[in-house]
Amino acid sequence: MEKIDIPQEENKILEGHRKVMYVSDEKGEFHTENYGSSVEEFATKTAVEEFDLLAKESLKKIQLNEASPIEYYMYKNRMDFPTLVSVVGMFSFRVKRHLKMKNFKKLSDKILNRYCEAFNISLEELKGFKV
Structure with a gap:
């Protein structure tokens, strides 16, 4: 997943913390990136x-x-x-x-x-x- 595709929305359930996702850069190397998703928050609440x-x-x-x-x-x-x-x-x-x-x-x-x-x-x- 490219860096521009990573959701950066606030997730209130996580109480200010962020989740980590592995992403690849232009060289194809993997590293971690923080993300947040309101869709995930909705699913968790439900x-x-x-x-x-x-x-x-x-x-x-x-x-x-x-x-x-x-x-x-x-x-x-x-x-x-x-x-x-x-x-x-x-x-x-x-x-x-x-x-x-x-x-x-x-x-x-x-x-x-x-x-x-x-x-x-x-x-x-x-x-x-x-x-």
Whole structure:
């Protein structure tokens, strides 16, 4: 990418910091260049708002005893399902079962600790989750 093509817009989400991009100069050599993009800022804001909405919906499902706290913490930590599966290192069908309250209540502390590590919370926080 040539230097003239690099966006230099302000990105408020980065709080004054700039991202770095590798660019090539006229000689074909690569170096780093700071950049900012309002399009990227919009996409980030939209994604964060979506995860916040999913977390709120998850709280309602927990109250109805349909979803487990794992689902809430997944969205609170801005993870989607494939990311959570990857982080906890389990098969997706197992994680999917753990997202249901009836299965969550049967989980051992060993399994719950894997989720606690993924969400950076204590076992007591996960087991004692209150809506």
